[in-house]
Every structure is written in structure tokens, then in C-alpha cells.
Amino acid sequence: MEEHSDSQMKIEKGDYGYVLEDVPHLTDYISNLNTYPNPLRFNPAYSVVKQYFIDLDDTVPEKVIVHKNDTRGVHFRRAGPRQNVYFSPDEVHACIVTCGGLCPGLNTVIREIVCALYHMYGVTRVLGIDGGYRGFYSKNTRTLTPKFVNDIHKRGGTILGSSRGGHDKSKIVDSIQDRGINQVYIIGGDGTQKGAAVIFEEIKRRGIKAVVAGIPKTIDNDIAVIDKSFGFDTAVEEAQRAINAAHVEAESAENGIGVVKLMGRYSGFIAMYATLASRDVDLCLIPESPFFLEGEGGLLEYVEKRLKEMGHMVIVVAEGAGQELVAQSNSATAKDASGNKLLKDVGMWLSDQIKAHFASKKHMPITLKYIDPTYMIRAVPSNASDNIYCTLLAQSCVHGAMAGFTGFISGLVHGRHTYIPFSRIVDHHNNVVITDRMWARVLSSTNQPSFLRPKELIEFQKAEEHVLMEGENSSSSSGTSF
């Protein structure tokens, strides 16, 4: 195998077009490190497992749908415990931080990192950093023990608190160095993982023996490469409650309309999945699919038609949908502390537009109820399947850190736990591909028009072909496509 690496990527190439997009390791920049037998060998629960340790060469392919003449393509290192580790248990001083918006499952991930460190590896020093990145240099820490975290997975939010903004590289790495922290677990979204990559580079530059490991988080489910982000299923499940309420309200009134706004800043995965799960939705609007209100084939014409047919309708709108239309009536833009654009309230705007349209149609009075459950769907504790998923992500992350890997996130790729370099997930988002079959399923379930004129449709198809030719997997790189 020949090895190519630069500061961004560590790539190994093998036969038949095999590519390993590897993650950094402490030995890349520190020589003569001691190794120790993995303590799991002596753990009564795990020592009975036939082949518990991961083969050093195990990797997971990025693409599973292949053709006869395809090259083997990109692979990621398989996650899991290694025979030998690069830390002795009493040497480890770990810390955990949560950043960005809330997401169901954050507390489960915290709990399971602490428990894996204690129970699998015999580590007893774990710190919680309060209030996101700025907590490293402006707040007190708290000691995390299995007893302290025992019940936290039953609560929504994060016991550590979270924040946006406040990423100061030097102050954060100074704090890590001053406290003697040598394992940094960072849970957060794309912004957080960009920040984690910067921390990793600085730690490496200073030559410190400390690993940086991320667990990607966002209920929007738009993180590249991975099958699905934790908390997404819970959020979709919770969204059903709002959609049900909207349906009940709409059905009970003459020409009743229920409008539900769901999260999704750049991508419509929550809206799309909540719509498909519910089957009560007549119109689903997402950021990826443009729409227009007035005239033939427009949204208002469809609403009128649907009301005439059914007597009621339910609309689900992702918060990032139609932002360019809303901006025409309200052009002020603001940003949050992390520099993310603050969105206009498309749900309220859409409700007003629909009301105004029907106000002029005296023969067709409507009753519209607007439900905004945005924060309710992310503030709940994670459901059963997300709890298990969070547990495995946390354990994988701990195994990787103990094995000396650094600058990685732990993520599920086609059902296998892997270590993925930061650079692969921070550079672009996953989006709903509206020329994929999944979006077609939504259109056929709601019966809504696509709002795309033939010329626009051709442009979307061309853009998608271009992405595929560049070797990307489009939305099927995410396990959210079937």
C-alpha cells in the first residue's frame, strides 16, 4: 500500500481502486509511545466474546451499491476495541463537552462515554465541561461518574449545557493542556466538528498527547457520510404528535387547515420523514424544493383544490423552506453567535398568505391553525432505538480514543460503526435530493404538485447527474435513502 497524506487527509490506496480515508493517530506526530493490552481482555463480560477485538485491517466501504466493473472506492476504518491501547487507565484524564442546538440523546451519549471509560477501561477521571466551547475557559468543570450520570438518559437536553459561539482555539487548548486532559470528547453538529478539527490541529501542533474525538449531532440529519444522526428518529416520532393535532383540528372545521412548522435549516429530512410516517399530510414543503404561491400550478391553487376535494388539509413546512419568498416581504437578516443565519418564520408567513388569499373568497371561509412544535421535538429524551444507537456511538468513540486515534468522529456507515476524519463531514451537508425516489414517495403520498416547471426539473436532474459524476452518493450516501 502506498501512503499519501497531507494535513487534511490521510489516504492509503490498495488494489482495484481501494482507498482508505483514514483517521489520524497519536503516533503520526509522537514517537515511541507505550502500548498496553486492552483491559477488556480481563473484563468478565467481554472476555467471553469470541472475536471481540477489531482486526487492524477492517474497513467499511462508503458505497454498497456497486456494479461489475466498479473500482472498490472509498473505505473508512471500522470502529471498535483494539488488542492494544495507547493509554493506561490511570493515565487517562477525559473531558466531555456538548455544543450547538439541543438534540434528543445528548445525555445518553454523555452517560455512555462515562460508563464505557469507567466500566470497560477502568478510567476514573472524567470531567464535564459546562456550557459548550466557552466553558473550557470561562466556567467550572464538573466531575462525571457512573453514579452521577446514572439517570440522565431519561432527561431531554444536556446536563452539561450547550452554547453557540465562543470558540477560542488558544484558550481552549491552553485549558486542555493546563488541566492535563488527554481525551477530549466533543458532541455537536457541523459547526462543533469544525471547531473540533481546529482543536485537533492545535493539539497536534503543540505535540500534546491528547486525542480529540467527535460524535456528530443534529436532529436535522444532514451530516454527510453517516447513515443517520442520533435523535433523528425521536424527533420524527415527536413531530407526529403535532401533525396529529393539526389533522384533528383541520378535520373538525369547515375548510380546516393545519399548518405545522418543523426544524430543518438547510435540509428537509425531518419534514419529509414526518410526512411519510404520518400519511395525514397533504403538502410538505422543504428547503430543497422551491415553490410558488400564485397562479396556475401554484401552492394557493393546490390548497383550494384540496379543500374542495377533502374539506380539510394538513401542511408541514420545514423552517428553511421558501426563505427567498419570505425575504421578499421581510428582508432583514440576522445571525446567531456561531454565525448561522437566523431564519424567518416561514410557518407564520405561509399561514398569513393563505388567510389573505381566502379572505377575498367570501364563498370559501377557512379555519387555519398554526402549530409550531420546533423546540418540542428536540427537547425530549431519546426514544428506545436512539438510546441504543447513542450507546454504540459513545462506546465506539471511547474504543477509538483509547486506541490512540484522534481527529475523528464515530459514525454509522451502512450499519457499521466507523471512524471518519473530520474533513469528510464538515465540508458539506446532506440534502434531500428531490430527483430521488424518496421525495417521489412523498409527492405520491401527499398528492401535492412538485411546483417544478419542466425547465427547472431538467436543471435539477442535470445538477444531480453532475454530483454523481463527481463520485458522490447524493442522498443515498445517507442511510436515509432507500
Ligand SMILES: Nc1ncnc2c1ncn2[C@@H]1O[C@H](COP(=O)(O)OP(=O)(O)OP(=O)(O)O)[C@@H](O)[C@H]1O
Ligand atoms: N468554523 C468554525 N471554527 C471553529 N469553531 C466553530 C466553527 N463553526 C462553529 N464553531 C463553534 O462550534 C460551536 C457550535 O456551532 P453551531 O452553533 O454552528 O452549532 P452546530 O455544532 O453546527 O450544531 P447545530 O446542529 O445546532 O447547528 C460554537 O461554539 C461555534 O463557535
Ligand SMILES: O=P(O)(O)OC[C@H]1O[C@](O)(CO)[C@@H](O)[C@@H]1O
Ligand atoms: O434556536 P437555536 O438553538 O439556534 O436552534 C435552531 C436550529 O437548530 C437546528 O436544529 C440545527 O441543529 C436547526 O434546525 C435550527 O434552525
Ligand SMILES: [Mg+2]
Ligand atoms: Mg450547524
